[in-house]
Amino acid sequence: MKPQETPEPRDDVDRLFARLHAVAPPPDLAARVMRALPGPAPLAPTRVVAPSPAPRRRWGWVTAGAGIILLLMSMRLGTLLGDSGALDVLGQIVANFGDFLGAPGDYLAPLASELPWLDLTVAVAALVTFWLSSSATVGGDAQRWAAKPPSNTTH
Amino acid sequence: MAHLSDQALLRRIQRGDREAIAYLIERYQRSLYNFALRFLGDGDAAADVVQHTFIQLFTHADELHGDMGLRPWLFRVARYRCLDELRRDRTVPFSQMSAADETDGPSPLEQVVDVAPLPEALAERGDLQAILAEAIAALPVKYREVVTLRYVADLSFAEIGQVLGLPEATAKTHFHRAKPLLRAFLRARGITQAVP
Numbered sequence: 001m002k003p004q005e006t007p008e009p010r011d012d013v014d015r016l017f018a019r020l021h022a023v024a025p026p027p028d029l030a031a032r033v034m035r036a037l038p039g040p041a042p043l044a045p046t047r048v049v050a051p052s053p054a055p056r057r058r059w060g061w062v063t064a065g066a067g068i069i070l071l072l073m074s075m076r077l078g079t080l081l082g083d084s085g086a087l088d089v090l091g092q093i094v095a096n097f098g099d100f101l102g103a104p105g106d107y108l109a110p111l112a113s114e115l116p117w118l119d120l121t122v123a124v125a126a127l128v129t130f131w132l133s134s135s136a137t138v139g140g141d142a143q144r145w146a147a148k149p150p151s152n153t154t155h
Numbered sequence: 156m157a158h159l160s161d162q163a164l165l166r167r168i169q170r171g172d173r174e175a176i177a178y179l180i181e182r183y184q185r186s187l188y189n190f191a192l193r194f195l196g197d198g199d200a201a202a203d204v205v206q207h208t209f210i211q212l213f214t215h216a217d218e219l220h221g222d223m224g225l226r227p228w229l230f231r232v233a234r235y236r237c238l239d240e241l242r243r244d245r246t247v248p249f250s251q252m253s254a255a256d257e258t259d260g261p262s263p264l265e266q267v268v269d270v271a272p273l274p275e276a277l278a279e280r281g282d283l284q285a286i287l288a289e290a291i292a293a294l295p296v297k298y299r300e301v302v303t304l305r306y307v308a309d310l311s312f313a314e315i316g317q318v319l320g321l322p323e324a325t326a327k328t329h330f331h332r333a334k335p336l337l338r339a340f341l342r343a344r345g346i347t348q349a350v351p
Contacts, residue, residue, distance in 0.1 A: 013334050016341065017306040020287045025188035029202055030180045033209045037173065 059137040066130035073123035077116065086114035161225040168216040176213055183226070184209075187233050190308045194237045194299060196292045204236045227317035230308060234300055234318055241296065283346075290340040298333035305330055 010018075026032075081087045089111045093100045100107050159167075159178070167175035184205055191201035211232045212219075219228060291302055304315045312330070316323040 011334070013337050013341075016346070017287060017302075017337075019283065020306060021284055022185060022189050022307075023192055023198075025184050025205065026198070026202055029184055029188065029205060030177065032202070033180055033184070033206045034173070034177060036206055036210055037176070037213050038210070039171075039173070 056137055059133050062133040063130060063137055066126050066133055069126040070123060070130050073119060073126055077119055077123055080116040080119055081114075084114040084116065086111055086116075089114060165216060165219060165225055168213060169219075173213075176209065179212070179225075180209055183229055186308050187229060190230060190303050191233055191237055193288060193291050193303045193307045194234075195240055196288070197240075200240050204233050204240065207236045208233045223317050224314070227310070227314045230304060230310065230314075230318045231320075234304075237300075238296070286341065286344050286346065289344070290337050293340055294333055294336055298329055298336065301326055301329040302333045302337070 081090075089107060093107050093111075159175075161179070161182075164175040164179050168179070187205045187208055188201050191204035192198055195201055195204070208229055212229065219225065223231075291299055291306075294302060300319065301315055304310045304318055305312075310318065312327045313323045315321075315326040315330075319326060321329075
């Protein structure tokens with residue numbers, strides 16, 4: 001911090017040199033200095049700044065869409081599994097788990113025949129999309145945010 | 156981290172935090188660069204001075220203590236590097252670089268220059284920036300450094316004294332002895348109209 005001192009009256013030379021413009025240093029000077037520092041390679045410099053809103057918004061929409069599809073498919077799958085008898089098979093597997101371990105084919109074959117595979121595939125795809133897009137929105141962006149160096153300041 | 160004080164960032168540097176020095180570079184590179192640029196008149200050399208200064212900060216951070224603020228310390232290192240550059244280029248006689256003895260009194264040059272104020276109105280000229288830079292560059296080194304620290308780096312006289320290793324009053328004396336030289340140079344270059 002600059003020490004306080006009694007201001008002196010400005011004369012003609014002071015006023016003239018107050019007009020002397022500061023010259024911007026070379027844009028790569030900070031990076032050059034960081035590279036020249038001894039020791040291990042510098043970490044990415046370094047301020048966490050707000051990400052550009054466009055990628056976040058795009059991933060947000062994907063996450064929302066996948067979430068809606070996942071919700072709808074979950075409801076539909078519940079209905080289909082109940083109607084097709086697959087839930088009954090699953091209930092029997094749970095209730096007779098020892099038998100299931102002894103002869104899994106006796107249970108899995110009817111289960112496989114009863115499962116609504118197309119709907120299940122769509123639901124799994126929606127789940128994967130939801131997981132990836134939400135990760136990109138939260139975690140993936142955080143990595144990109146960290147790379148921007150501090151902006152110039154004037155003194 | 157940008158909001159941290161110089162001292163807080165310095166403590167982080169002393170613990171080996173490279174990120175902290177990035178913030179100090181951003182905070183001081185502009186003023187250091189301009190100081191060296193006006194002192195040396197060479198942009199590449201000025202950039203080298205800035206680089207050297209921050210390397211010195213990083214490697215000697217443990218030696219910095221509370222008796223001198225970080226800002227004067229940085230400019231002191233930059234000033235030494237500038238003097239080294241001038242010696243290397245042999246553009247200035249070595250004897251001219253030594254600190255002035257205050258008992259010597261004004262130099263012969265100071266005794267002959269015109270000390271009258273510039274006319275009320277000083278020109279708004281397109282080449283004003285170049286002329287101001289030339290006026291600084293034309294000063295003897297002992298005056299150039301104090302004028303540059305004052306006008307370019309905007310240091311207080313107390314800080315300038317710390318940078319130069321001089322009492323504050325002596326720094327102020329150097330500055331005021333430089334002014335007639337600047338005034339005479341500007342007058343000779345035809346600066347004749349007003350500064351509001």
